[in-house]
Amino acid sequence: MAETAGPDVGPKASRREWIGLGVLALPCLIYSMDLNVLFLAMPQIQQELRPTAAQALWIVDIYGFLLAGLLVTMGTLGDRIGRRRLLLWGAAAFGASSVLAAFSTSAEMLIASRALLGVTAATLSPSTLSLIRNMFLDERERATAIGVWIAAFSAGGMLGPVIGGLMLQWFWWGSVFLLAVPVMLLLLLVGPRLLPEFRDPSVGRQDLASVVLAIGCVLAVIYGMKHIAEHGIGVTALAIVAAGALLGWWFARRQARLAEPLIDLSLFRLPAFSAALTVNVVSIFIAFGYFLFIAQYFQLVLGMTPLQAGLWTAPTSLVFVAGSMLAPRMARRWSLAGVLAGGLAVSALGFLVLVWIDVLPFAGIIAGYVLFCAGLGPLGALTTDLVMGSAPPERAGAASGISETSFEFGGALGIAVLGSVVLALYRMHFAELAPAGLSAETLAAARSTLGGATDAAGELGVGGEPLLQAARAAYVRTMAAAAGLCAALSVAAAFAVVMLRRHFRVASPL
Structure with missing residues (x-):
């Protein structure tokens, strides 16, 4: 007991x-x-x-x-x-x-x-x-x-x-x-x-129509975002995202009318709940987007094997583990808003280091990578605790589902939006650096993605080295620009936390 x-x-x-x-x-x-x-x-x-x-x-x-x-x-x-x-x-x-x-x-x-x-x-x-x-x-x-x-x-x-x-x-x-x-x-x-058993004894039947609408909304929006990341902004992707948004609106309308809704929308009226979810989405947006670029940089620019790339990501994961474990102590020593804003400021500093990735030694790149991870590390634990602490115990399952969905949405948005920006920048820089004398087919393949450029250079043999070097240089420039964008987003999020700091405290459950 x-x-x-x-x-x-x-x-x-x-x-x-x-x-x-x-x-x-x-x-x-x-x-x-x-x-x-x-x-x-x-x-x-x-x-x-x-x-x-x-x-x-x-x-x-x-x-x-x-x-x-x-x-x-x-x-x-x-x-x-x-x-x-x-x-x-x-x-x-x-x-x-x-x-x-x-x-x-x-x-x-x-x-x-x-x-x-x-x-x-x-x-x-x-x-x-x-x-x-x-x-x-x-x-x-x-x-x-x-x-x-x-x-x-x-x-x-x-x-x-x-x-x-x-x-x-x-x-x-x-x-x-x-x-x-x-x-x-x-x-x-x-x-x-x-493990103990917990359930809400007063809960009624599950509304199947709400289940279908919730699944359709999330799948459509995430699929559309992934489609944008892979193929760029187009009518098909935008239509899919719009359809998902429409299903989400329909879902919200239905929840407001049901006596026993799938999601109690009153949770979002809790300032701490909504504020924590917003910070959660923004931090995951930044992290997931840049994680994708770093993984490709290690393997396609530096030529690492998957195992080598995995080993070099281990220090950053350790930083995330340490940040998650130390987050409660930091929140007790300083204010919750202060820790969140400070973490975002540290992540901005790490991204600013990576703006110079084209001239940094490898140790400097790892330092910038670890620094932005150190800043974002405590945020997940603190915002999740704020979400769960704001919700009453009998609604813990619904609150946890919403919290986890915010992680997925933040990651999908980061990969899709930042991925689209990176793809556009890569194509622009590659057009400036592409060597002369290449066929239209080879140029199209190399311009699509860094992976496409690597494959095209491999097909050319020894003569593909200038193409490979140009593609790698274009990608490094692109990563520097993406780091600057992530730094700006981190600073903006930190400023928003400071401005809304009164909401970053656990509210009394409904």
């Missing part, structure tokens, strides 16, 4: 809750690893399964699409049927889907397996976060627990490329999916003993 503290703090968690927190961190670790290990395995998958270009895109994207589309639905489902029950059901299904993915014999089977992984992964994150909200009632302990929860995601992002690279060096491509199986088995064995 948890011991009771004084009236100014909530009841303290017992040893069982803290051990249970370690159990809850396990699926978060795998959840995060599964987002990035596939990128390393794609060359082997393409060689073995021979997917078409469209199938290859679906193999990569279907997991994230369904995950993002179902987070809110699964969060509210946990409120209805029990959060521990949903977590354990999801863990069993995630492990089974991982086995199916590992032993897929065709591109179609792998796409279907990845779709199942996305659906089942959507049960894990909201369930773990909502359980933490109910297991840790003391504000300080809850902040620490959420810091551990965020750190598990960061650790998964760090370990994914490293462990995935090692597995692919010794085993077949499907081995990266089997990493999840022993973790899910452990969760199924110890979860019923260590």
Whole structure:
């Protein structure tokens, strides 16, 4: 039993809750690893399964699409049927889907397996976060627990490329999916003993029309954003995003009329809830967008292998883990708004260092990379704690689903919007630096992306070296401009936090 503290703090968690927190961190670790290990395995998958270009895109994207589309639905489902029950059901299904993915014999089977992984992964994150909200009632302990929860995601992002690279060096491509199986088995064995069950006894039936509208809205907007990142701004992509926005408007109208809505829109009237979600989206927008560019820079400009690139990202993941763990202490020593604004200011400084990436030594590049990660590191834990602390306990599942969806939206927007800006800048710089005497077909391929330029240069053999050097120089210039844009966004977000600092405190739940 948890011991009771004084009236100014909530009841303290017992040893069982803290051990249970370690159990809850396990699926978060795998959840995060599964987002990035596939990128390393794609060359082997393409060689073995021979997917078409469209199938290859679906193999990569279907997991994230369904995950993002179902987070809110699964969060509210946990409120209805029990959060521990949903977590354990999801863990069993995630492990089974991982086995199916590992032993897929065709591109179609792998796409279907990845779709199942996305659906089942959507049960894990909201369930773990909502359980933490109910297991840790003391504000300080809850902040620490959420810091551990965020750190598990960061650790998964760090370990994914490293462990995935090692597995692919010794085993077949499907081995990266089997990493999840022993973790899910452990969760199924110890979860019923260590994790309490929570549900909202007053909740009614799930509104299926709201579920369909929520999934359609999220999938359409994220798909449209990804389409913009890959192909540029076009009528098709804008129409898809507009359709998603229309579904979102319809969804909001329906929630306002329902006696028992899928999402209680009154949560967004809590200033702390809305302010925290906004900072969350902006920070993830900045981070995810630049992470994509750095990964390509390491491999396509510096010529690193996936394992080498993964190892060089490890320090930044450690910084994210440390930031998540230290965030509650920093918030207690300084004001919450001060820590958020200060973190954004530090991230701006790191991006300003990377503005000089074309002349920096490699150590300077890593220093700038680590610095902007250090600034953004504490933000996820603090904003998530603010979101969960603002929502009443019986709505923890819905609040966690909304919080996690904000992560997905921020990441999709960062990749799409910054990706589109980077693509336009790359094409502009490449047009200035492209060597003369190349065929129109080669120029078109090299102008499309840095990867296209690398392939085109490889086909030209020794004569492709000037093309490769021009493409790399164009990409480095582009990264410098993107760093300047991210620095400006960080400064603007820090200024907004200072101006709205009165909202960055936990409000009384409705």
